[in-house]
Amino acid sequence: MFMEERLEKILEIIQDKKKVLVKDLSEKFNVSESMIRKDLQRLEKEGKIKRTYGGAILERGRAYNENTTSRVFVNIEGKEHIAKVVCDILEEEDVIFLDISSTNLTIASMIRNTTKNITVITNMNRILMEFDYSPNIEVISVGGTFNKRLGGTVGAYTVEQIKHFNIDKAFVGAGGVNIEENFLSNFNFDESIVKKEILKNSKKNYIVMDDEKFYKDGAHKFGTLEDVDYIITDKAPDDTVKVELEKYDVKVIY
Missing domain, CATH: 3.40.50.1360 (Rossmann fold)
Incomplete structure (x- = not known):
């Protein structure tokens, strides 16, 4: 699986579950935990997630003043x-x-x-x-x-x-x-x-x-x-x- 594809899949999982662990993602994608941490770091830089101790959560959205x-x-x-x-x-x-x-x-x-x-x-x-x-x-x-x-x-x-x-x-x-x-x-x-x-x-x-x-x-x-x-x-x-x-x-x- 290419890195871009893995990043997309990781984001889908976080959007669905709201929270993930590095260990679980490592096992799911059969890559090292250090590789997953780099993936999460990139997604965080893009403003899509927020890294936590041992994993990541979905970046919080902003409530807007709609009618x-x-x-x-x-x-x-x-x-x-x-x-x-x-x-x-x-x-x-x-x-x-x-x-x-x-x-x-x-x-x-x-x-x-x-x-x-x-x-x-x-x-x-x-x-x-x-x-x-x-x-x-x-x-x-x-x-x-x-x-x-x-x-x-x-x-x-x-x-x-x-x-x-x-x-x-x-x-x-x-x-x-x-x-x-x-x-x-x-x-x-x-x-x-x-x-x-x-x-x-x-x-x-x-x-x-x-x-x-x-x-x-x-x-x-x-x-x-x-x-x-x-x-x-x-x-x-x-x-x-x-x-x-x-x-x-x-x-x-x-």
């Missing part, structure tokens, strides 16, 4: 799966917070048909509209500066209002969850401040996100894994991710 509404149509099946999980979690008389998130919009469209009496607090205008015909669901709108790109309210006034709520369960979207460096991140500064305040004022915190967010980072941090009780995702994460989350007592639901 929230447009993201609703990305991974629809995954978002619907997450929404079904949330429906099962809700209890009678729950007070929940759904923040600005394309996943939360999908959640809102599904829980609007629940027969449970719940209160929904949100700072996303599209979520408010989902409950027009849900008599058993009380809806509270959080004011503030309306950000058209995000489709919701953010800023100091929004943060101040959230301080006065007693939230049972908060469902918060994230641009990325970094288990190696222990931080939650997003792509908008004002929105990140709001997310941080939501986590502070909720009894149970759920991060709702696609599995790919375990491998991306946003520009702005809004919390750590110590702030989170559960992560609800669209599929079973990699075993390495599960092991790391257990260290922080964060349970994964999928």
